[in-house]
Amino acid sequence: MTYIRLPGKKRGFIRYWTLWLGTDHLLAVESSMGQERYKRFYFKDIQALIAARARHSKTRSIVSAALFILFALPLILRPLSFSTLAIVLSTLAAAIALIFFLIDLIKGLSCVCLIQTPVAVHALPSLNRMKYIEKVLPVVRSKVEAFQGTFSWEELKRLSAAAAAAAEERADRGDLFLKAGESLVPPFKKPLYGGGLHWALFSLLLLEAALTLIRYDYNNLALTILSMIVVFGIFFAGIAALIRQKGRNVPLLAKFLSWTALALVIADSLVAYFYSIFLIVLSRQQDKVDAQRAMISLLAKVRRSGDWFLGKADLFYACAILICGAAGLLAMNLRRRRNGRAAAAAPGSGAFRQEGER
Amino acid sequence: MTLPGGVPSPLSCPQCGASLPSADIRLSGTFSCPECSADVRLEIFPALVRGDGPVRAGDALEAENEASCYYHPEKRAAVVCEACGRFLCTLCAIELGGKTLCPTCVELGRSREQLSELVTYRTLYDGVALMLAVLPIFFFIATIFTAPMALYVSIRYWKSPSSLVPRTRLRFVLAILISILQIAGWMLLLGSYMFTPGRGVG
Numbered sequence: 179m180t181y182i183r184l185p186g187k188k189r190g191f192i193r194y195w196t197l198w199l200g201t202d203h204l205l206a207v208e209s210s211m212g213q214e215r216y217k218r219f220y221f222k223d224i225q226a227l228i229a230a231r232a233r234h235s236k237t238r239s240i241v242s243a244a245l246f247i248l249f250a251l252p253l254i255l256r257p258l259s260f261s262t263l264a265i266v267l268s269t270l271a272a273a274i275a276l277i278f279f280l281i282d283l284i285k286g287l288s289c290v291c292l293i294q295t296p297v298a299v300h301a302l303p304s305l306n307r308m309k310y311i312e313k314v315l316p317v318v319r320s321k322v323e324a325f326q327g328t329f330s331w332e333e334l335k336r337l338s339a340a341a342a343a344a345a346e347e348r349a350d351r352g353d354l355f356l357k358a359g360e361s362l363v364p365p366f367k368k369p370l371y372g373g374g375l376h377w378a379l380f381s382l383l384l385l386e387a388a389l390t391l392i393r394y395d396y397n398n399l400a401l402t403i404l405s406m407i408v409v410f411g412i413f414f415a416g417i418a419a420l421i422r423q424k425g426r427n428v429p430l431l432a433k434f435l436s437w438t439a440l441a442l443v444i445a446d447s448l449v450a451y452f453y454s455i456f457l458i459v460l461s462r463q464q465d466k467v468d469a470q471r472a473m474i475s476l477l478a479k480v481r482r483s484g485d486w487f488l489g490k491a492d493l494f495y496a497c498a499i500l501i502c503g504a505a506g507l508l509a510m511n512l513r514r515r516r517n518g519r520a521a522a523a524a525p526g527s528g529a530f531r532q533e534g535e536r
Numbered sequence: 537m538t539l540p541g542g543v544p545s546p547l548s549c550p551q552c553g554a555s556l557p558s559a560d561i562r563l564s565g566t567f568s569c570p571e572c573s574a575d576v577r578l579e580i581f582p583a584l585v586r587g588d589g590p591v592r593a594g595d596a597l598e599a600e601n602e603a604s605c606y607y608h609p610e611k612r613a614a615v616v617c618e619a620c621g622r623f624l625c626t627l628c629a630i631e632l633g634g635k636t637l638c639p640t641c642v643e644l645g646r647s648r649e650q651l652s653e654l655v656t657y658r659t660l661y662d663g664v665a666l667m668l669a670v671l672p673i674f675f676f677i678a679t680i681f682t683a684p685m686a687l688y689v690s691i692r693y694w695k696s697p698s699s700l701v702p703r704t705r706l707r708f709v710l711a712i713l714i715s716i717l718q719i720a721g722w723m724l725l726l727g728s729y730m731f732t733p734g735r736g737v738g
Contacts, residue, residue, distance in 0.1 A: 179633075179652060181701045198701050207701060212664035214699055216656050225584035230551040230574040289577075290550035296583070299548060308577075315579055326582045333585045427552070 181205055184317065186310035188303045195303035199317065202325070204293075206302060217300060219293055221325040226294040227318065229311045235288040237424050241417055242279035246272050285309075371426045373510050375419040376436065380510065382412045383439055383503030390496040394489065409443055416440040431509040439502045446495045453488065549576060594625030606638070617641055652700060661693035662707035669714040683718035686711050 181198035188195045193210040204224075206217040249272035253265065282288075291305040305311050329337070389405045419436050422428075547556045554571035556578070564579050594611035597604055603613040605625035613623030617638040630637050633653045637645070645651030668686035672678040690711045698705075 179700075183701070196701075205700065207699075209660075211667060212660050214658050214660060216658075216700060218653070223583060224581055226547055226578065226580040228547055228550055228556075228579075229577040230549055230569065231577075232551065232574075292548065292550045294547060294584070301550070311577060319579065319581075322581050326586075329582050329585070333582060337585060 184304075184310075185313045186304040186306065188306045197302060197304045197314070199321070204318065206300070206304070208303075219295060219300070221318075221322045223295045223297075224293060224318070224322055224326075225296065227291065227315065228294065229289050229291040229305065229308070231308060232288040232290055235282070237421050238288075239279060239282050241421060242275050242282060245417075246275035246279060249275060371422055371428065373428065373432075373513065375415055375422055376428065376432055376506065376510055379412060379415040379419050379436060379439065380432075380503045380506035382408055382415060383499045383506070386412060386443075387496045387500035387503060390492050390499075394492055394496070409447060412439065412443050416443070427513075429509045429513050432506055432513070435502050435506040435509070439499060439506070442495065442498050442502065446491075449491055547578070547580075549574060551576075594627040619645075649697065655700060658697065658699060660699055660703075661689055661696055662698065662703075662705065662711065665689040665693070665711035666707045666714075669711040669718070679718045680722050683715040683722070686715040687719070690715070 179200050181200050184197040184199055184204075186197055193208060196207045196209070198205040198207060200218075202222075203218045203220040206219070208215045208217075249268050253268055253272065285307050287308045288306055289308050289311060291302045291311060292299050293302055305314060386405065386408045389401060389408060393401050393405065416436060416439060420440070423433050423436060548554065549556055549569040549572060551574040552569060552572035554569060556569065556576065566575055566577050568574070569576050594605065594608060594614070597610060597612050603623050605611045605613050605628055606622040607628050608625050611625040611627070614626045615624050615629045615636050616622070617624055617629075618635045619637050619641040622638050622640075624636070624638050628638060630639065630642050632642065632651065642651070642654070646654040649655055665686045668682045668689060672682040690708045694705075694708060
């Protein structure tokens with residue numbers, strides 16, 4: 179059988195997905211290192227194609243643009259502490275952020291596409307942009323019509339009657355679809371986002387709080403570097419969590435704490451940065467070739483409890499991120515328990531749905 | 537997945553998984569999901585409303601001289617398997633790729649990969665050979681082992697069934713070229729080491 183490639187391709191780290199048009203079916207191909215897996219969707223069986231615009235697409239573009247500005251600013255401002263290595267790394271990071279932003283801009287809005295058959299609902303990962311959907315739909319529609327025909331007058335009447343009955347029912351019940359927690363639509367069967375990034379973020383916050391408290395009275399190079407690594411981890415986990423949580427069923431408290439934690443970490447990093455510049459200027463080491471290393475060494479030698487400003491700032495910072503981390507973990511734990519209870523209550527939802535739609 | 541009376545079965549929002557209300561289901565169009573407010577683009581087809589046809593269980597034999605199904609001797613044969621010629625009732629007949637086959641031929645075709653319509657997985661040896669040739673370049677010493685392996689895989693599986701979708705043999709060709717270059721490089725290296733004056737022979 180000859181296949182024709184349809185527009186759209188999704189690339190993962192080692193896998194990629196494509197969609198092909200056969201004579202009587204669609205072939206979804208998942209390719210990875212040296213192997214391929216196939217799924218066929220026969221045109222006579224396809225019931226519906228459903229695509230939803232991904233909520234995170236705008237957020238992702240904004241974050242890419244923000245990261246580009248963040249890494250490009252130091253190149254423009256050229257503060258005294260920037261060594262050649264830092265400039266190179268900044269340039270690389272800014273370039274990567276710009277590439278991601280441009281790719282997103284050129285490819286257009288991202289989406290999630292499902293294909294429904296009598297047996298199950300499958301995702302079509304290769305149709306991950308709205309412009310691919312718009313190109314593929316007419317082709318699939320014409321093929322499906324060749325096998326299934328078009329809706330008969332009787333079928334259209336039944337569809338309209340069912341839609342009208344459902345609309346009337348919704349109106350009678352006072353538009354419950356729009357009220358949070360009360361809906362004729364069954365609750366989610368399972369959350370699409372497991373919350374892993376938020377768990378990681380809040381755990382790292384607790385670790386950073388512990389490190390800050392240790393460094394309050396005892397500080398050395400190893401602890402300083404470890405703290406910097408943890409802060410980087412918080413930074414990236416925080417950004418990823420902010421992207422993932424948009425439009426998902428993450429507790430409101432966890433969402434708020436993610437923003438707060440990121441703001442706290444950025445503020446603390448800026449304070450540490452400017453304070454270290456102050457220290458370098460004070461110690462007259464601005465002519466040092468590798469000012470980055472000098473900065474870290476100076477920060478590692480400072481005992482927080484002995485410094486009035488840094489001590490108080492660190493105590494406040496440690497308490498704040500401790501509260502954020504603990505509250506965040508509690509919120510995520512409550513969410514997990516709630517989802518577990520909802521899953522346990524799920525067996526009745528299928529029957530409920532049928533009754534609701536009758 | 538159709539409900540009694542031909543009422544369309546629930547469709548799910550791809551973003552949040554919530555059921556889309558029937559009131560919003562149209563033949564084709566865009567609307568907002570009531571749960572996550574995502575913009576949903578929907579295209580439905582007649583199969584959603586029509587549902588599955590009645591199950592054809594096969595007709596019983598009415599006269600003794602009627603041909604019976606090979607797998608159900610009490611049922612009347614309706615068709616013949618196009619692969620093995622067995623008589624089949626309507627229950628046993630399987631339509632596949634424009635042919636009518638019996639369950640045994642379908643299973644045989646699936647296990648021997650003779651029926652491309654049933655293939656769900658393929659190992660792509662051209663990709664494997666190319667990976668063996670290219671990836672170890674980063675750990676150059678490993679190429680002394682992987683280059684011959686890549687060459688062997690390329691030659692051994694040259695004629696093996698490849699991907700179901702159109703694919704050239706370019707990867708095999710590249711793998712052969714790269715592995716030959718690597719082998720030649722190693723031979724030169726070892727030869728120069730052995731024949732350098734004061735080190736080895738000569």
